[in-house]
Structures are given as C-alpha cells and as structure tokens.
Amino acid sequence: MATAMDVETPMDAGGEYELDLGNLLVARARDPVRLSNGTAMTEEERDAEYVESGRELVQELVDRLFNMPSTVDKAGRLVKLPKPSLQLPREKPLPKARPMTKWESFAQTKGIKKRKRSKLEFDEGQEEWRRRHGYKRVNDDNDIPWIEAKSGDEPGEDPFAKLKESKKERVAKQEKNQLENLKRAAKQGGKGALPSTLQLAATSLAITGSKQSSQRVSKTDLGDAAGLASTATASIGKFDKKLPGEKPAKKLGKHRKFLPVVDGEGKEKELITNVMRKVLAENDFSGLDVNKAVRAHNVEESGKPSSKKIGGKKRADGAFKKGGSRKGMSPGGKPGRSPGKAAGRSEKKSSFGGKPGGKAGGKDRKGSKR
Amino acid sequence: MLRIVKPKTKRAKRELEKRAPKLEENSKKLLLLHGTKTTANIKQVLSDFYHLRKEGGKAIKYTKKNDAIRPFEGGGETSLEFLSQKTDCSLFAFGSHSKKRPNNLVLGRMFDHKVYDMMEVGIENFKSIETLGGGRKAAPQAGSKPCFAFVGEKFESDPKFRHFKDLIVDFMRGEVVETINLQGLDKVFICIAVGDKVVFKHCAVRFKKSGTKVPRVELIEAGPSMDMILRRNREPSADLRKEAMRLAPKSSKKKIKNVSTDSLAGKVGRMYVPSQDVGEMALTKMKGLKRERREAAAAKAVSKQDQSESGAGDVAMGEAEGSPKKKLKSNGA
Structure with missing residues (x-):
C-alpha cells in the first residue's frame, strides 16, 4: 500500500510521524521537548505529560482517519483500512498442498x-x-x-x-x-x-520376528520397551545422555547373580560337596551285584541270551496282555460315549445343512432359492 | 505398523479443523501463566493482560505454579511448548519473581508451537485497571480494535526496543480488519521509551466536538499502566523468521468481470448487448408507414402550411370540422 507507511512532517513541531493505518499504529521518532526535561516534575505531572504526548499522536491518527473516504452506516462512519505494513510472524506454517495419491x-x-x-x-x-x-x-x-443359484455354485455355501x-x-x-x-x-x-484431522499412530511395537498384535500398545508396554532399549548398550545405558525429563527405565531385565565373596552360610561348602558326591558316585562299587554283572558280561560275550531270560520276556508279554484287557474293561462310561459323539456329529451336520435357511428366516428370506 | 487415527466425534473434528494451519490465520491466542515464585504485582499484571484479551476466548489464564518452565534456559520451554499445543495459543506471558530478576514477565511468541522469540521485562511502578478505574465512564469496549502510539527514537534505532514494539503490537492488536467504525476507536496503548525502559499505558479514547469534521481527542487512563525494564531477549534465527514471515500466495482465482452477488437475487451478471441498428431491422409493416402514404402526408403538411400562411381562421375551421367526424366514427363503433 502506498499510503500505509507514510512519513510526513506535520505543522506543529515535535518530529516526524510514522503511520501504519492497517494496525492503527502511529509512532514519533523524536521525543517531545517536554519529556526530556521531566526530571523536576512530580510523578503525577510526568504521567500527565506521557498521556499528553500519546494524545498528540492519537489526534494525528484520528485526523488521518476522519479525512479518509468513508461510508455511512447505521452504527457510524466506516473507513476502509489499508493492509498493515508492519508484518508480524504467522502462528503456524503455511498449509501444504495434499500430495497425490x-x-x-x-x-x-x-x-x-x-x-x-x-x-x-x-x-x-x-x-x-x-x-x-x-x-x-x-x-x-x-x-x-x-440370489439366483448358478451352476457353478458349491452346495452348502x-x-x-x-x-x-x-x-x-x-x-x-x-x-x-x-x-x-x-x-x-x-x-x-x-x-x-497429512490432513489436519488425521494422524498416524503406532499400533504395536515393531519387534522383528514377533507376530503383530492387533491390540493397541499400552503405556506400560511402551515404557518397558523404552527401558529395555535404553539399557541395550555396552555400558547398560550407564553413560548414555539422558533427555530432559526422561525417567529411569521402568522394567529392567534379569541380572546375573554372583555368590558372595565371604561365605557365611556354608553355601560354598554345599556346592563343593555336591560336585564331590557326583565324582565319587562314578567310582563307587559298593552297591554292585557281582553275580548279575558277570552274567551280563557272559551274555555280551557269547551273543546269546540265556533260556531264563527268554522265559522272563514271555512273562512280560503276558503281563502286558493282562494289563491291556484290564484297561479295556475298567472305565464304565466309555462304551456309551462314542454314540454320543456320533450323535453330536450328526447334529452338527444337520445344523450345517439347515443353517442358511435359519438365517434367511431371521432376515425374511424364506423364499430363497438355493 | 501404523494406523490412522481419526477424531471420534464431529465436535473433535471441527476443533481440529479450527486449529489447522490456514492461509488466512485466526487471531492469536494468549496463554498467561506463572512460575513457582511470584508477587502480587506480577499476578495482577497477568490478570490485567487477561482482562484486556479475554474477549472471544482469545486468552487463557493458568493459575497453578509451573516449576518446569524456565523459558530462557535449555529444555525449560518444553512444558511451555506442550501447553501451547494443548491450548492452541501462540502467544505467552510468563510471570516470575527472583532476587536477580524481580517482577519478571516473559512475553513470547510461538511458531508452530515452538518458541519463536521472547523478551523479558521487569515490571515497575505498576497500576492496575482496578486502581485506575478502567477509564470509568469512557471505559473501552472489550475486544475493540486498539490504536498504538509509540514515542521515542529508540523504537526505530535500538533492536531491543524494536523487538518490544513488534511484540506489543502482536500481543494487543487483536483481529486484522478491513474496515473500521470511526466511533469504535476507543482505546490506545501508549509506549514511551524513557532511558532503558518503556512506559506502558492503556488509555480510553474520547471524542470531543472541535467545530470541524475531525473531533478533538481526549485520553483517559484506563489501566494497566506500568514501566517495563527491558531485560534479556531472544530473537528468532534468520531461517525461522523467513519461514514465519512467508506470505500466503495470492489466490489464483481471477476476479470475474461483470458478475456480482446480491443479497436478494444472489448472483447478478451484466451481459454484453451489441448496439442495435434499428434502420436495418425487419419490423412489422404497418399501413401508415407505406411510402405513398408517407408522401401524401408530407404533401398534405405542405399544403396546410400554405393555408396557414394565407389565413389563421381557416385552420381553426378545419379543426372544428374534424371533431364532429371523429364523434361520428366513435358512434358507429
């Protein structure tokens, strides 16, 4: 605007005015003479002087506005203002064009x-x-x-x-x-x-190899994950820079535990005796049946099992049979169970066949051709 | 994995649309808050600023202590930026008080909910709206468009003062308007540079008769009134300033000529009609316009003129003869 930032010298002394009509702003570069020697004045007088110097400026602005072309309205005279010349920053960046899909x-x-x-x-x-x-x-x-049935339709669909x-x-x-x-x-x-009403948000933690859960991630889960991530360095996160306002990791992983250096409860003794017992047990022959061992050795040498052993095997077979028959007889409820199962299956079958019809009945589709 | 988050209610959607960046922006909202330690004066300053701006929900005042906010320190503005995002405010005034900086007020602006610039002022010699009476009878209307008067060469030369001027205009100007009602000019903010401080006054404007077209202006102090000592300030970086000062591209819509809107008829257009050549036009042929009749009429007129030259009485007789004829005709019909 040509008229917006006019610097002009009015008739009365006092300096030049700078006008920004768009902001209704008027500024005078030089202080009035009165203000500079205001040290001797009382506080009230000085206040009055300040207001007076402001009044002069406002009068100048009003002179300008009242001399501008105006339209008369019910409420008063309307004056069209030019655009502000003092440019102020935006509060948000310019909107971007939506990228093409x-x-x-x-x-x-x-x-x-x-x-x-x-x-x-x-x-x-x-x-x-x-x-x-x-x-x-x-x-x-x-x-x-x-829906008309077609030749390609699968039955039951x-x-x-x-x-x-x-x-x-x-x-x-x-x-x-x-x-x-x-x-x-x-x-x-x-x-x-993105459109102003939409946002993109993470659904779940992207951990490789894990199946994505359909549920939203809770705050605690996020906290746990952040905690684990923050300690996943060589120094277990000890020397990492903390962000302002960052809280300590909530869930820490399992730590290795070491035995106390000074033993007071005999734990070390117990551990050592356990190891000792294992080693000694390997060379301990006190519980060995020598006769049995010799027999086993002989069998291994000749490659033939003794007749006694075969008989033993037979016995074992019979015992198995006996056990089997007993097993078959004992549960009383079992014979009745299989027919029940069969009935259930047949019921299912019938329900499967009747399902669409039932559904159609619910939605008033009784006349559906299938 | 990402998913789309949509507002669940229409109301929430409208609210988000209100907050979205626009070519023509909303007027800025002011957030007023204070730190852990304050004085009665600084609290009063905040509530007076709130009073000046609250019309139309353009100011939000928080009354709880904020211990995490230290605007000039690194990381001390996080909380402020969060609150700006939450309340959609792009101006803030933060009051605090310390031994080093007594009665401190930080005035700042946000760009995209990040601190854009700020200035710290010390408040002295404060008089609230209440003590000054708010201009009493001439009290300015809430939310009216204010005038600004800056006195002092420093507002041009000193970068700090220039920054202050920029901030105060942004804080107080309200909405940018195209037209203004001259009777509605009822308040002015006066800033006078005195030494290293600014005398800040809010006055009501009253028009008195002057005998001319332009009235005489009278100012009545309405409050608040205070001296502001300019302390630290932080100006925006050149990049940020460039980004924030970007102007909206001029609309590509060309003004359509000869089409206007009418409140009653809606769209009204003016059409081009080529000039009509009546001589060439094919009109309905009338008996009286035939050439022989035209000639006969002309001859008659000539003969009449001759008669009138010889005697005026004859003409009068002719006229008298004519009238009974007409009567007969009408009777026959």
Whole structure:
C-alpha cells in the first residue's frame, strides 16, 4: 500500500510521524521537548505529560482517519483500512498442498480424467431414482431378497455370506490403500502434509520376528520397551545422555547373580560337596551285584541270551496282555460315549445343512432359492 | 505398523479443523501463566493482560505454579511448548519473581508451537485497571480494535526496543480488519521509551466536538499502566523468521468481470448487448408507414402550411370540422 507507511512532517513541531493505518499504529521518532526535561516534575505531572504526548499522536491518527473516504452506516462512519505494513510472524506454517495419491499420480500419467457422476441413479429393481451411495442407495446388497443359484455354485455355501465377505474385503483393501497413501504423504511432506484431522499412530511395537498384535500398545508396554532399549548398550545405558525429563527405565531385565565373596552360610561348602558326591558316585562299587554283572558280561560275550531270560520276556508279554484287557474293561462310561459323539456329529451336520435357511428366516428370506 | 487415527466425534473434528494451519490465520491466542515464585504485582499484571484479551476466548489464564518452565534456559520451554499445543495459543506471558530478576514477565511468541522469540521485562511502578478505574465512564469496549502510539527514537534505532514494539503490537492488536467504525476507536496503548525502559499505558479514547469534521481527542487512563525494564531477549534465527514471515500466495482465482452477488437475487451478471441498428431491422409493416402514404402526408403538411400562411381562421375551421367526424366514427363503433 502506498499510503500505509507514510512519513510526513506535520505543522506543529515535535518530529516526524510514522503511520501504519492497517494496525492503527502511529509512532514519533523524536521525543517531545517536554519529556526530556521531566526530571523536576512530580510523578503525577510526568504521567500527565506521557498521556499528553500519546494524545498528540492519537489526534494525528484520528485526523488521518476522519479525512479518509468513508461510508455511512447505521452504527457510524466506516473507513476502509489499508493492509498493515508492519508484518508480524504467522502462528503456524503455511498449509501444504495434499500430495497425490497413488491412483491420482497413475491417472495423471495415463491421462485419465475424473468424470462427474450424477448423485442419483435409476434402480430398476425398485423402479425409482435412488442415491448412488449411502442410505437407501441403488442396488443395495442388503435389500436383495434372493440370489439366483448358478451352476457353478458349491452346495452348502451361503451366497449372502459371500457377498458380505467380499464387501468386507473391498473395504479392507480401501483402508489399506488409504493408509499407504497417508504413509507416503507423511514420508514426503512431513507432518504438515497429512490432513489436519488425521494422524498416524503406532499400533504395536515393531519387534522383528514377533507376530503383530492387533491390540493397541499400552503405556506400560511402551515404557518397558523404552527401558529395555535404553539399557541395550555396552555400558547398560550407564553413560548414555539422558533427555530432559526422561525417567529411569521402568522394567529392567534379569541380572546375573554372583555368590558372595565371604561365605557365611556354608553355601560354598554345599556346592563343593555336591560336585564331590557326583565324582565319587562314578567310582563307587559298593552297591554292585557281582553275580548279575558277570552274567551280563557272559551274555555280551557269547551273543546269546540265556533260556531264563527268554522265559522272563514271555512273562512280560503276558503281563502286558493282562494289563491291556484290564484297561479295556475298567472305565464304565466309555462304551456309551462314542454314540454320543456320533450323535453330536450328526447334529452338527444337520445344523450345517439347515443353517442358511435359519438365517434367511431371521432376515425374511424364506423364499430363497438355493 | 501404523494406523490412522481419526477424531471420534464431529465436535473433535471441527476443533481440529479450527486449529489447522490456514492461509488466512485466526487471531492469536494468549496463554498467561506463572512460575513457582511470584508477587502480587506480577499476578495482577497477568490478570490485567487477561482482562484486556479475554474477549472471544482469545486468552487463557493458568493459575497453578509451573516449576518446569524456565523459558530462557535449555529444555525449560518444553512444558511451555506442550501447553501451547494443548491450548492452541501462540502467544505467552510468563510471570516470575527472583532476587536477580524481580517482577519478571516473559512475553513470547510461538511458531508452530515452538518458541519463536521472547523478551523479558521487569515490571515497575505498576497500576492496575482496578486502581485506575478502567477509564470509568469512557471505559473501552472489550475486544475493540486498539490504536498504538509509540514515542521515542529508540523504537526505530535500538533492536531491543524494536523487538518490544513488534511484540506489543502482536500481543494487543487483536483481529486484522478491513474496515473500521470511526466511533469504535476507543482505546490506545501508549509506549514511551524513557532511558532503558518503556512506559506502558492503556488509555480510553474520547471524542470531543472541535467545530470541524475531525473531533478533538481526549485520553483517559484506563489501566494497566506500568514501566517495563527491558531485560534479556531472544530473537528468532534468520531461517525461522523467513519461514514465519512467508506470505500466503495470492489466490489464483481471477476476479470475474461483470458478475456480482446480491443479497436478494444472489448472483447478478451484466451481459454484453451489441448496439442495435434499428434502420436495418425487419419490423412489422404497418399501413401508415407505406411510402405513398408517407408522401401524401408530407404533401398534405405542405399544403396546410400554405393555408396557414394565407389565413389563421381557416385552420381553426378545419379543426372544428374534424371533431364532429371523429364523434361520428366513435358512434358507429
């Protein structure tokens, strides 16, 4: 603006004025003569002088404003102000343009243009004009009373469930695409590139090799992870710089424990005796049956087991049989159990066959052709 | 793994949209708070500043002690920046008191919720709105657009004083407006550079009759009034200043000619109509306009003129003859 920052010398002495009409600001470079020799004045007089010097400036501003072209309104005279010449900083950075989505950039390279589609479409089933999307939309999946069976259909498959499933998949795919686009935008343009109402947040800790949990990470989990990370240095985090306001690690891992240097409870003695006992047990023959050992040695030498041993084996076999028969007889409830199981299975089968019909009954689809 | 976080309610969404960076920004909000040790004076200064700015929710005052805030020390502004983010305030005034810096007030600005610049002033000779009476009858309206008057050469030459001027204008100017009602000019902030301090006064403006078009201005002290000793200050780095001073690009929308909006009719346009050549136009042919009749009429007029030259009485008779004829005609119809 040409008139915004005018420096002019008015008629009365006192110095030059600087006017910024956009901010209603007026400044005078030189102090009035009175103010400089104000040491002898009382406090009240000085205050009055200060106000008076301000008044002169405001009068100057008012002179200027009242002489500007104005329009008369009910409330008073309105004057159009120029833009402020004293530029002040913004409070937030300029908004960034939204980066293109993957589809948009693809469409641009291919020269695909967006077509405007009408909001309404004619629904032939309902024979009326309906919205393309949203409530009471055209060809709504929820309003289909039946689905014609096709030759390729698998028996026992619920076509309604299939429809629902496919819708779910499409929604999930769209959500994934949206997330990918946002991630790319955040990577390219930083925080400001995302829409103001959306944020990207971590879902869970990215620990390699672990399965991602679907639940949100709790504050304590994050604290634990941060604690572990902060001590994962050669010095167990002892010499690392702490951030301002950083709290000590909450959950520390297991530490190695060492025996006390000075033994008071005889723990060391116990440990040594344990080792001694193990070593001595290897050379201890006090509990050995010499006859048995010789027999075993002989058998090993000749490669033939003695007749006595074969008989023993037979006995063992019989004992096994005996045990088996006893086992089969003892539980009384077992014979009745298998038919029950079978009944359960058959019931399941029947319910599987009847399931879609039952569902259709619930949703008023009794006439569904299958 | 990342996930999208959306506001759960419409209200929250609206709030986020309000806070989003815009080309034309909202007017700045002021956050007032104090440290662990204060004096009655500094608290009163804060509440007076709050009183000046509170209209339209443009100021937020905290009354708890804040021990983690030390704006000029490294890491001492984290808490401040967090509060700025939380309350969406980009101006702050932090009061404190210590032996080294008694009655201390830190005035500062934020850019993108990070400290942009700040200045420390010592308050002396303070008179609150209450003690000065708030201008009594001439009390300025809350939230009205203030004027500023700066007296002193230092506001031009001394960088510290210049910084102070910048800050005070940002703190007090309120909304940037295009038009102003001249009757609504009712308050002024006066800053006078005296030695190493600034005399700060808030006055009510009163217009008196002067006999001319321009009224005579009278000022009545409304308070607060104080002397501010300029202490430490921190100016923004050149990069940050450049970033913060960026202007919004001029809108690419071209002004459409000859189209305006009307409160009643909505969109009103003026169309180009080429000048009409009536001579060339094909109009309906009327009997009276045929050439022979035109000629006959002209001849008649000439003969009439001749008669009028010979005697005026004949003309009067002719007229008298004409009138009964007309009557007959009307009777026949």
